Amino acid sequence: MPAHNTEIADALDQVADLLELERANPFRVRAYRNAARAIRGLGSDVASLLLRGEDLPAIRGIGKDLAGKIKELASTEHLPLLDELRTHVPPVALELLRLPNLGPKRVKMLCDKLDIHSVEQLHRALLDSRVRELPGFSTGIEKKLLQAIEERPKGPARFKIAAVEGLVAPLLDHLRKAPGVDKVSVAGSYRRCQETVGDIDIVATAEKGPPVTRWFTRYEEVARIAAAGDTRATVVLRSGLQVDLRIVPAKSYGAALHYFTGSKAHNIAIRRMGQERGLKINEYGVFRGRRRIAGETEAEIYRAVDLPFIPPELRENRGEIEAAAADRLPKLVELADLRGDLHAHSTATDGHNSIEEMAAAASAAGLAYIAITEHSRHLAMAHGLDPARLRRQAAEIERFNGGRRDITVLRGIEVDILEDGALDLPDSALGELDLVVAAVHTRFNLSRDKQTERILRAMEHPHFTVLAHPTGRLIGEREPYDVDMPRLIEAARERGCFLELNAHPDRLDLSEVHCRMAKEAGVLLSIASDAHRTGDFAYLRFGVGQARRGWLAPQDVLNARSLRELRPLLRRTMA
Ligand code: DGT
Ligand code: CA
Numbered sequence: 236m237p238a239h240n241t242e243i244a245d246a247l248d249q250v251a252d253l254l255e256l257e258r259a260n261p262f263r264v265r266a267y268r269n270a271a272r273a274i275r276g277l278g279s280d281v282a283s284l285l286l287r288g289e290d291l292p293a294i295r296g297i298g299k300d301l302a303g304k305i306k307e308l309a310s311t312e313h314l315p316l317l318d319e320l321r322t323h324v325p326p327v328a329l330e331l332l333r334l335p336n337l338g339p340k341r342v343k344m345l346c347d348k349l350d351i352h353s354v355e356q357l358h359r360a361l362l363d364s365r366v367r368e369l370p371g372f373s374t375g376i377e378k379k380l381l382q383a384i385e386e387r388p389k390g391p392a393r394f395k396i397a398a399v400e401g402l403v404a405p406l407l408d409h410l411r412k413a414p415g416v417d418k419v420s421v422a423g424s425y426r427r428c429q430e431t432v433g434d435i436d437i438v439a440t441a442e443k444g445p446p447v448t449r450w451f452t453r454y455e456e457v458a459r460i461a462a463a464g465d466t467r468a469t470v471v472l473r474s475g476l477q478v479d480l481r482i483v484p485a486k487s488y489g490a491a492l493h494y495f496t497g498s499k500a501h502n503i504a505i506r507r508m509g510q511e512r513g514l515k516i517n518e519y520g521v522f523r524g525r526r527r528i529a530g531e532t533e534a535e536i537y538r539a540v541d542l543p544f545i546p547p548e549l550r551e552n553r554g555e556i557e558a559a560a561a562d563r564l565p566k567l568v569e570l571a572d573l574r575g576d577l578h579a580h581s582t583a584t585d586g587h588n589s590i591e592e593m594a595a596a597a598s599a600a601g602l603a604y605i606a607i608t609e610h611s612r613h614l615a616m617a618h619g620l621d622p623a624r625l626r627r628q629a630a631e632i633e634r635f636n637g638g639r640r641d642i643t644v645l646r647g648i649e650v651d652i653l654e655d656g657a658l659d660l661p662d663s664a665l666g667e668l669d670l671v672v673a674a675v676h677t678r679f680n681l682s683r684d685k686q687t688e689r690i691l692r693a694m695e696h697p698h699f700t701v702l703a704h705p706t707g708r709l710i711g712e713r714e715p716y717d718v719d720m721p722r723l724i725e726a727a728r729e730r731g732c733f734l735e736l737n738a739h740p741d742r743l744d745l746s747e748v749h750c751r752m753a754k755e756a757g758v759l760l761s762i763a764s765d766a767h768r769t770g771d772f773a774y775l776r777f778g779v780g781q782a783r784r785g786w787l788a789p790q791d792v793l794n795a796r797s798l799r800e801l802r803p804l805l806r807r808t809m810a
């Protein structure tokens with residue numbers, strides 16, 4: 236069984252954790268961590284490459300020995316070194332490592348001296364004051380550990396971007412009114428448009444910090460103040476979301492924004508480029524010796540290392556620095572580039588608004604076309620359409636188009652892909668539509684081979700246009716089904732069909748990595764809201780954020796085409 240990139244990367248990360256517990260050479264630990272990160276960010280499936288007899292893509296910092304290990308992992312899903320290392324440490328050690336203030340040394344101490352085998356046992360030991368007695372521990376650490384353990388099970392560890400958006404906007408409004416504050420900006424994973432965020436990071440400028448941190452901690456939504464000082468503060472909001480605030484002088488704004496936007500891997504790479512030029516880069520500025528040579532804007536930071544500005548969504552050290560150096564950064568797609576939306580529902584199935592209402596809302600959102608794509612009959616729960624109802628709806632849409640100039644409604648369907656790869660409606664019905672969006676809604680648990688075959692068969696269908704939410708995942712709720720995405724992308728390229736980037740914030744499906752893979756294969760993506768009510772067209776901006784993380788430019792996006800350019804692309808040329 237070949238392994239996927241994420242499995243390979245997880246295994247390499249585990250090796251790093253275990254080596255760290257053994258207090259192995261830090262360079263060796265770092266080599267595994269870097270390799271894990273590089274493989275996680277790769278656009279192509281390492282195992283399929285190797286199977287095809289191709290070599291590993293050149294990844295910086297992966298030497299011969301490590302490359303051998305990766306090959307072994309990719310082909311056998313197994314790494315003897317990992318098994319070996321696991322026998323050296325109790326399983327709980329890895330879990331403990333993730334708690335605050337616990338490095339390899341203290342974890343070893345807990346396991347050896349207190350015979351801890353579970354986090355629950357550690358909790359009891361903390362409550363019995365047994366931990367603070369150990370060398371290297373203190374009541375301060377005891378308190379932090381207790382807090383971390385007691386807060387652990389509550390709610391999801393990470394927040395979905397849509398939930399965070401609603402919390403951040405009013406907080407920023409509050410901060411902009413703080414005494415003496417000038418600029419306020421969100422940084423961190425939120426600014427990089429990651430699909431989920433761990434916490435919110437905010438950078439503000441002010442001459443004097445203390446009045447600003449005081450103002451911040453008095454925000455009405457604050458449930459708990461975790462830390463508050465003169466230039467920084469951390470609070471937990473009532474929703475459970477943590478917010479870190481940093482206050483810097485105006486001359487450090489760009490440097491601080493850059494530092495706290497991350498990602499950490501990107502920062503480290505930029506800092507290293509600075510070092511090569513004899514510069515020191517930190518959150519206060521860029522320094523040559525003790526002289527500050529840049530720091531007020533992010534553009535200055537990049538200029539100091541001879542790079543153009545790199546958009547936040549790309550800052551993951553996945554090749555963006557090399558691309559910037561070669562002046563080959565993509566011009567990323569923007570919300571305003573979207574001309575239409577190819578996936579929306581109405582009251583005919585499980586939507587909440589009529590076709591007229593949906594069209595009016597889309598027009599108000601600046602779109603020139605939408606496709607109405609109801610569920611098909613197999614999805615009885617959603618009151619899916621049969622051929623007769625579909626035909627009636629198509630006639631209704633034609634009447635609507637006759638009376639409107641501002642927006643065109645395309646006749647579509649979100650047809651179920653049945654277990655054997657057949658589509659849920661007959662060719663005669665599908666052939667009358669402008670496009671056919673097809674989706675897997677059942678049997679998520681098929682084997683990788685069966686699931687892949689199922690979808691490939693559906694794609695061979697002459698009327699197949701777009702594969703909706705291609706992996707079926709629901710963030711934090713349902714794992715993606717197991718499918719060979721490189722093969723689906725290849726098939727889409729051969730057959731001239733498209734993949735959807737479903738913009739619903741619970742889905743954001745395709746992932747950024749697969750978006751980039753599709754782009755590299757020349758397969759266009761449909762960034763689609765999957766709107767079930769008029770307000771849902773606003774989801775498109777989350778899709779655009781994800782698309783930007785996947786390096787997509789307007790020309791990579793199907794619905795960045797005008798209707799006139801779109802029509803011939805929808806008319807498939809299968810013999
Ligand atoms: P999150 O909160 O888990 O969704 O992800 P981030 O990226 O927002 O991470 P966070 O909140 O821990 O830190 C914010 C940024 O601060 C991070 O993206 C980069 C920067 N940063 C944090 N720790 C380090 C570090 O040890 N070294 C460097 N160079 N940068 C760091
Ligand atoms: Ca963060």
Ligand code: CA
Pocket residue numbers: 423434435436479
């Ligand atoms: Ca943070």
